[in-house]
Amino acid sequence: MPRYCPLCGGRLVYDNSVKLYVCQSCGAMLTLEDIIRERDRIASLARGGDVRKRDAREYLRWWTSSKRQSEED
Numbered sequence: 001m002p003r004y005c006p007l008c009g010g011r012l013v014y015d016n017s018v019k020l021y022v023c024q025s026c027g028a029m030l031t032l033e034d035i036i037r038e039r040d041r042i043a044s045l046a047r048g049g050d051v052r053k054r055d056a057r058e059y060l061r062w063w064t065s066s067k068r069q070s071e072e073d
């Protein structure tokens with residue numbers, strides 16, 4: 001199932017030879033753990049910090065909805 005880069009939103013393709021997800025847009029190489037960790041980091045930004053809370057929530061909603069779409073194709 002396709003996944004999207006938590007850094008740039010580009011499409012990630014799983015490379016079996018290196019067992020990593022490779023971003024087709026920025027070239028990031030990520031494990032599934034990295035993807036989950038980045039997602040959690042964005043979620044924690046949404047909960048607090050110096051980011052304006054409403055903007056962070058909008059971003060999180062965008063991120064989670066783009067993930068949901070990615071699981072449909």
Ligand SMILES: [Zn+2]
Nearest residue numbers: 005008023026
């Ligand atoms: Zn990327």
